[in-house]
Amino acid sequence: MGKRVGIVGVGQTHHASHRLDASGVEVIAEAVTRCLDDAQTTLDAVDAIIIGNMDHFENINYVDMWAVDGLGGCMKPVFKVTTGGTTGTTVGAAAYYSAASGMFDTVMAVGWEKNSESDTQAAIATCANPVLERDPFAGAIGPLATEYSMYMKAYGATEEDAAIVAARDRNNALNNPYAHNRMHVTVEDVMNSPMLSYPVKFLDMCPRSDGACAVIFAVEEKAKKMCDRPAWIHASVVRHDYTHFGDLEWQWMPTLERATLQAYKYAGITNPVKEFDVAELYQPCSTTGVKWLDSMWFCERGQGPKLIRSGATHMDGIIPINPSGGVVATNPIGATALIRVAEAAWQIMGRAGDRQIPNVKKALATGFGGCSWSDVFVLGADLP
Amino acid sequence: MERVAVIGVGQTKYETDKRETFHELVWEVANKALNDAGITVREIDNVVTISSDFWDGRTISTMAVSDTSGGYDKDITTVEGDGTFGVLYGMMRILSGSFGTTMVVAHHKGSESNMAGITNTSFDPLVERKLGLDAITSSALQARRYMTVSGGTEEQFALVSVKNHGNAMRNPFAQLPMDITVEDVMASEMLASPLKKLDCSPVSDGAAAVVLAAERSAKKMTTNKKRVWLNGVGHCTDAYRLGDRDLADTRALKKAAKKAYDMAGVTLDDIDVAEVYDAFSYMEPLWLEGLGFCEDGQGPEQIERGNFTLDSELPVNPSGGRLSANPVQVAGLAGVIECVLQCRGEAGRRQVRGAEVALAHGINGMCGQSHCVWILGK
Amino acid sequence: MADWKSEVEEVVFPGKICVPYSWTVGSTLSRWYVQLRDDGEIWANRCPSCGTVYVPPKIKCIKCYKDMNDWVKLPGTGTIETFTVVNKERPGLDPKKPPFVYAVIKMDGADTGMVHLIGGVEPEKVKVGMRVAPVLEKERDGHITDIKHFKPIA
Numbered sequence A: 001m002g003k004r005v006g007i008v009g010v011g012q013t014h015h016a017s018h019r020l021d022a023s024g025v026e027v028i029a030e031a032v033t034r035c036l037d038d039a040q041t042t043l044d045a046v047d048a049i050i051i052g053n054m055d056h057f058e059n060i061n062y063v064d065m066w067a068v069d070g071l072g073g074c075m076k077p078v079f080k081v082t083t084g085g086t087t088g089t090t091v092g093a094a095a096y097y098s099a100a101s102g103m104f105d106t107v108m109a110v111g112w113e114k115n116s117e118s119d120t121q122a123a124i125a126t127c128a129n130p131v132l133e134r135d136p137f138a139g140a141i142g143p144l145a146t147e148y149s150m151y152m153k154a155y156g157a158t159e160e161d162a163a164i165v166a167a168r169d170r171n172n173a174l175n176n177p178y179a180h181n182r183m184h185v186t187v188e189d190v191m192n193s194p195m196l197s198y199p200v201k202f203l204d205m206c207p208r209s210d211g212a213c214a215v216i217f218a219v220e221e222k223a224k225k226m227c228d229r230p231a232w233i234h235a236s237v238v239r240h241d242y243t244h245f246g247d248l249e250w251q252w253m254p255t256l257e258r259a260t261l262q263a264y265k266y267a268g269i270t271n272p273v274k275e276f277d278v279a280e281l282y283q284p285c286s287t288t289g290v291k292w293l294d295s296m297w298f299c300e301r302g303q304g305p306k307l308i309r310s311g312a313t314h315m316d317g318i319i320p321i322n323p324s325g326g327v328v329a330t331n332p333i334g335a336t337a338l339i340r341v342a343e344a345a346w347q348i349m350g351r352a353g354d355r356q357i358p359n360v361k362k363a364l365a366t367g368f369g370g371c372s373w374s375d376v377f378v379l380g381a382d383l384p
Numbered sequence B: 001m002e003r004v005a006v007i008g009v010g011q012t013k014y015e016t017d018k019r020e021t022f023h024e025l026v027w028e029v030a031n032k033a034l035n036d037a038g039i040t041v042r043e044i045d046n047v048v049t050i051s052s053d054f055w056d057g058r059t060i061s062t063m064a065v066s067d068t069s070g071g072y073d074k075d076i077t078t079v080e081g082d083g084t085f086g087v088l089y090g091m092m093r094i095l096s097g098s099f100g101t102t103m104v105v106a107h108h109k110g111s112e113s114n115m116a117g118i119t120n121t122s123f124d125p126l127v128e129r130k131l132g133l134d135a136i137t138s139s140a141l142q143a144r145r146y147m148t149v150s151g152g153t154e155e156q157f158a159l160v161s162v163k164n165h166g167n168a169m170r171n172p173f174a175q176l177p178m179d180i181t182v183e184d185v186m187a188s189e190m191l192a193s194p195l196k197k198l199d200c201s202p203v204s205d206g207a208a209a210v211v212l213a214a215e216r217s218a219k220k221m222t223t224n225k226k227r228v229w230l231n232g233v234g235h236c237t238d239a240y241r242l243g244d245r246d247l248a249d250t251r252a253l254k255k256a257a258k259k260a261y262d263m264a265g266v267t268l269d270d271i272d273v274a275e276v277y278d279a280f281s282y283m284e285p286l287w288l289e290g291l292g293f294c295e296d297g298q299g300p301e302q303i304e305r306g307n308f309t310l311d312s313e314l315p316v317n318p319s320g321g322r323l324s325a326n327p328v329q330v331a332g333l334a335g336v337i338e339c340v341l342q343c344r345g346e347a348g349r350r351q352v353r354g355a356e357v358a359l360a361h362g363i364n365g366m367c368g369q370s371h372c373v374w375i376l377g378k
Numbered sequence C: 001m002a003d004w005k006s007e008v009e010e011v012v013f014p015g016k017i018c019v020p021y022s023w024t025v026g027s028t029l030s031r032w033y034v035q036l037r038d039d040g041e042i043w044a045n046r047c048p049s050c051g052t053v054y055v056p057p058k059i060k061c062i063k064c065y066k067d068m069n070d071w072v073k074l075p076g077t078g079t080i081e082t083f084t085v086v087n088k089e090r091p092g093l094d095p096k097k098p099p100f101v102y103a104v105i106k107m108d109g110a111d112t113g114m115v116h117l118i119g120g121v122e123p124e125k126v127k128v129g130m131r132v133a134p135v136l137e138k139e140r141d142g143h144i145t146d147i148k149h150f151k152p153i154a
């Protein structure tokens, strides 16, 4: 069987809407350098590198080749994985499996994006099938708005419920020096922000950011030497759905439910709300912060609004969600899901600064992308 | 370490202007690979697709094939690059203990895209891209550098094209089986000196799939005859800018090859057949140097001596190679499949007698910046 | 699968991905391009650790991963390490009408080469080992094409 693997170092850039001070390769180098510093190591200790982003956001073919100066990848094993919004967790999973396989002792995962360098929605629209769905498909906001209005009708969720999530995450971001959008926001501010696509308003929706994230995964023997409190990988699971938008189930998130249940099984989680000390979730829009909770078995079907209104997911609640500010505060797409894993790891390692939740033993991180695809990581302070 | 076997393979015929869609091509080869392994899609517990958003003209290009690859409701992921790297990740997922049986599938339709424009986007938009470099012109720079360093000639490179197109006449999957001469290659249209049309691989469409299985399940699932083991692999990346490298230096390939040989516990003498990345004729002798089969600078001369023909000690590219069909993401995976067929003794009229250990090689990036080397064995 | 085409017309949709891009040049190459544009000079940078001199400049040494703050002005001259004469037209890509010459030029005072065009000479006269110097555009906008081409020198 494979080796046990822990995260021993994490680095991320200061994310922003336009990082005009740094080229793509420089943004990558910034994250890599900080990751090496966090792990108190050098590139010599990195055996292999996995990188990912989304091609049409920067128009760089063979990003794994172009990035070697920033990665420190010259004369090292490097390859690229990419799956859309889930790219960050895809990169993390590839680094995890590479180490667990016994082929490499330490593997660095790097996700990055400079969304300022293109028209994000124009690029995303090309994910739809060119002969069936591309012409009517209009980017990421429409499907998210549609699924929440269905959920509102089915379960009595409200626009305010989403606004509570938006305000929670945006205020949490004030504690995160790396976050892109850091501003004090009230529920009223969210409700009064411009309507993008009913019921999604401007402050409900994620931004597009420039940034990068790097995470070093190490096999047990190495991890114990490199870090006094590694974040051990207890589970990594991916589930994909149909690939035509018209075929999807919109009222709940089948992929998220299937992926989390499998991950809980691997990690021995039976009561996620009680057993997780913190969750960093890829919720591209505050509405999903209400709607998707039941698919993770955080509550009964349709009970997301009740959980949100109870305050259980706030910083002082029983299951704090997105202490970092989450995706509505920061979204360099190819890095976004890896930042979830990185933030969850920092919570376990006790390195989360002003956003630290006390004594985190188990953390959940997710990725979302593609055609309603879900990735799930379970991290723990104890060996799996 | 547990071993991983290839238990099923499938490939389309490689052609230009195929009218099947990506997902139809993948459907065809995924089914062929499952049938070859004698299993159903239910026994596949994870999928690695290989695709490129650039060549597919689609963001999240894996969306086109994640249904027909068998990925629905499964753990599926995507490698962007050559198929050999997809096999690498597929194997590591099994060795991690998380999975038992991996479908690895690649697709490519060069006929639906613009090779020059797309390979131009491999160059840094901040420096070289505006000069208009692409795969052929940058490879031409590498070819000339190699001639300068090795003393090789265009005629010696042409012999590679003659040999590989000739081998393709024995491969029903190849796109360009041709009985040609050195004179034909030399007289073909000059694209970017010293590269002529017949020194360059064609624009190809096609797909290929392999099913990988952990040792623990492979022995239950298939017969001894079908199983071919992935015994060694190595990959390594060189510097990015062409001017950062000596284009005739194969240090990244040397490092990748050493790792693969050490892991498999083989020496060069053990290798019976090799599928080497020959998107351009000069690449075959250059990479044969990196792989250790020729001393540095001796590749062209050894080609001239006929050292790598089908009836030689070490037949190279019995399939016809990339010169005879180059569906970019698929290319190295097709080489892996050829090695599987050779080790099984199923390579038909191009069968290398007694082949037990085979080498497959793929590259990423321009002028062979990154290499992946495989050792397969019975 | 092969015979469906005899029953149904093959339909093909043309398409194009139209996304505008703007690439941030960053600290290292911005400095390089401003020097080229304003002063007509080609600079390189040197690794403080191993001494390797890079042109175009690097953000990090590719051998040592050290920051590169040590700048050196190059004479601009160099030697053709390899070249190709591009004969076949590539619409939309060619910087000029074929035949024209690309080369890797090993730059004097640096350890690396630059890829650029060779001009001011008949393509068939270009040779490996030829000494060349840059010819700059008069109007420069801070891009690699501020160097019009490299031309042979005695």
Ligand SMILES: [Zn+2]
Pocket: C047, C048, C049, C050, C051, C052, C061, C062, C063, C064, C065, C066
């Ligand atoms: Zn150095």
